[in-house]
Amino acid sequence: MKMSRCLALLLGAVMLVSMFGCQAASRNQIMAASASQVELRNYQSRRFETENKEKTLRTVISTLQDLGFIIDKADMVLGSVSGTKLGGYSLRMTVTVRPKAQNQMLVRANAQYNITAVEDPEPYQQFFASLEKSMFLTAHMDE
Amino acid sequence: MFRKSAAVTLILVMLSGCTAAKVPKQALDLSPEDISNKQLQTKFFETTDEKMILSASAGLLQDLGFNLDESCPDLGLVTCSKNRSAVVTGQVVGAVVVAILFGVAVPIDKEQKIRASLVTRPVGEKSDRVAVRLTIQRVVWNDRNMVSKAETVNDPQIYQEFFNKLAQSIFLEAHDI
Structure with missing residues (x-):
């Protein structure tokens, strides 16, 4: 039970980061170069x-x-x-x-x-x- | 179990949303179809006066209700566009039938933006002919404001009609009518 809760929290955190990752990066696109x-x-x-x-x-x-x-x-x-x-x-x-x-x-x-x-x-x-x-x-x- | 796998799928989708899609190989490859389109879209006129051809073309595009967006006479270019309704009766009837039978609302085409770009170019050894090439694209939006079509128009009839009208228009221009 505890284990699966940890896992759920971890997944939630990764989801949030990946969401913010995209959003924070969207302004970086202005000066983005290869x-x-x-x-x-x-x-x-x-x-x-x-x-x-x-x-x-x-x-x-x-x-x-x-x-x-x-x-x-x-x-x-x-x-x-x-x-x-x-x-x-x-x-x-x-x-x-x-x-x-x-x-x-x-x-x-x-x-x-x-x-x-x-x-x-x-x-x-x-x-x-x-x-x-x-x-x-x-x-x-x-x- | 189901929830966990759903979460993992969601993360994968989110991450993949950030990665780039590749240009299709045939997009920049000259195909036999491109060559037949070129013939369809091009017409030659026996004259050395490129500017006259360009202004006659611009006049014709205005006759057809296009608004001029850009022009570059030095390179023989005129681009123009018009926004029009894209509602087709058949599609509306189909959507109504589906709604009655299944209770599902199907999106129908609502608006379109038609863009035409015309390029003139002197050709021949003595530059005594002018090639006129017209290309047309359109983007269609449905009633949910989503793009339902983004396409190049390659309908032979449209181009034939345009060039017939252009020949007339050039005749009028040459005779100051």
Whole structure:
């Protein structure tokens, strides 16, 4: 009898902690970042050999559209594009294009799946694989 | 015994609520379906005047009752949305029948937000054509204020109708009517 009461108390305590754990952490989400910022930037970014920012942005837009995203916003000055894909889930992606070295553009993507940040390398690899294909195609179509 | 296992299950559910779900593999993979959707959603116009095409498109979207949310003419983008009723007679009748037979209230669709995003892009070797691509999504809420659908609209008829109207609208714009 005593033993089971102890156990019940313990379970109750764990339940409370797990509840508070979630609640206290919810404000921490504002500044939350993944453990390794360097690693995250690394697989969210690719360099492309081009100096044409506009063409890169337009290719990003059409790649996102090809993947079933609808474009929410785009800005030429900031070089940013945001899109959302819906299919029973919500996948939101922001891609920025910045001139890096001479004749190079740095493309960076970050994504949100429902209510979590995507910190898995694979989705980014898939996105950049599609982007690379269309960058190659447009480069060879127009030049 | 039952209570204990229930408590353990509850804890597991609470803890797992904090962990992340993964992006489905096919979400960022280019499928043959994506390519056929692209054809459906795209129409080409023989002109070099991208801005004219964009403003004709914006005008048509307004004709269809959309409100413009964002635009970026430099990149050929217009996004817009409209909130409308999502009540479908068949669903309401079904819900009433279920309520009468089983005494259970079934949620029915109530409201929807339709979002359309239109992108223009010069194509061709001399950039003498403009590709217009429209994509549409909608989110539906039921009468309990829960999202019942979040989907991309890929109905060929809708896109055909839009592009027929756009061709007219571009003609009017070109002739200043």
